[in-house]
Amino acid sequence: MTKLLQQSAGLQVREGGRGEPLAFLYKGRERKLGQVLMTWRISQEWWKRPVERDYFRVSTEDGAVCELYRDLLSGTWHLQRIYD
């Protein structure tokens, strides 16, 4: 089971030198990331709803796994999914 966040609010993310996430602020606490498990990009055709996103499936230092994405059009980070 995963918790899919339908309308994820903007997320404060500390980035590394290559733009990869190192830590993010969630519910008032900084979660440091352990490992980037997977990355991929989603681009959707402009005639639907223009979307350009870089996805990161990451594990945090306390063992949780979640998916973050950076919206390339706005430059903001979002939390999309949290795995149980």
Added chain:
Amino acid sequence: MRVACLSFPHFAVQVEERDNRDLPGKPVIIGGFHYEAKAVYDVSEEAAACGVSPGVPLRQAYTLCPHGLYLPFDDEKYDKAFTHLLGLLAGYSPKIESGAPAYALLDLAYEPDEARFIQEIAERIWKAAHFHMSAGVASSRFAARVASQAAGSSRSLIIPQGEERRFLEGLPVDLLPASPELIRRLELLGIREIGKLMDLPCEAVELQFGAEGRRVWEMANCIDSTGLRTWTEPQLLEEELRFEPAVDSLDLLLAGADKLLDRLSRKLEKRWQYCRRLTVSLRFSNDHIVQRAFYFKEATASRVPMLSRLKHCFEQAGFTAPVSEMRLTLTDFCSEEGKQSSFLGKPSKHKERLWSAIHVLQQKHGRTAVKRAVPRRNARLPEEAFSFTLIDPQER
């Protein structure tokens, strides 16, 4: 399959007219008194002629029909009357299904003379309960329901086997029990009559509208393979108390409630049962009626949590008149396994419990609060991977 749909138009008004012989022929408006901030629940034909319809605010109804007779909404009374009706109908067919608002479906598979059968039921219901009905007979539930609406008050319409498509094809798609969004999209695509929907391939409709689209396509084409659900008389435990003289003190009211709950919880314990729903009905000395239902996350047989909910409710409510009568009703019974902790205990009862939970949530938060997540094919964005559709109680 042959199905009869018996509809009882303006059922709440019919119940009030049955109980008060002075009402027939007068503009009756049910929902509350004209100065209350509530909506109209049901109206008699005389009130409808003045322009009042269900859903209109009572104050607006009063401007349209100042000479109307405004009556409080007594849901329990209408429920009881309808249950009594279903009990009468159960004597005619082993399979009956109840629907809202106030209609029943009967299995006519073994009935050779449908017209005579309907006539006999109508006469029996009039003699035993004084209710008018309209009836429709067809080979699917949906066609029978539409036929009963088309028949008009105290009349019946029998659609011969195989003629259902011809009967339905010219009718508007908004008769289909589908979400407003689906109906809007059908109309935008120029599909305004049921006949146009019938002619489309099922796969195309399903691809465009998902599972709900397939369901309405099957209804339009009179494909109805699920059969009728067997109605069983709902179980309830009820206790009531009359206050003479009427009481306006919270302590006296709570003492009365405690007494009733004590009796009810003893009955529950004797039956080895727990309940999930408590309904309180208060009648005030000025004839106002207030009803409130409480749902318990975890089924209970103890009077303590019930009394605590009642106490909170009474403390919050601002009573405008002394209370003359209090009635407490327990429903939605289950055994020990109905408790939340064992919700997912036995796979065979998952569906039953899921529907029970859906029912409770819909009662508490409204029909639109619970939705079915339908996976969308080819969705690339995770947040678009599901669409949410309304759950139709008939799917159960």
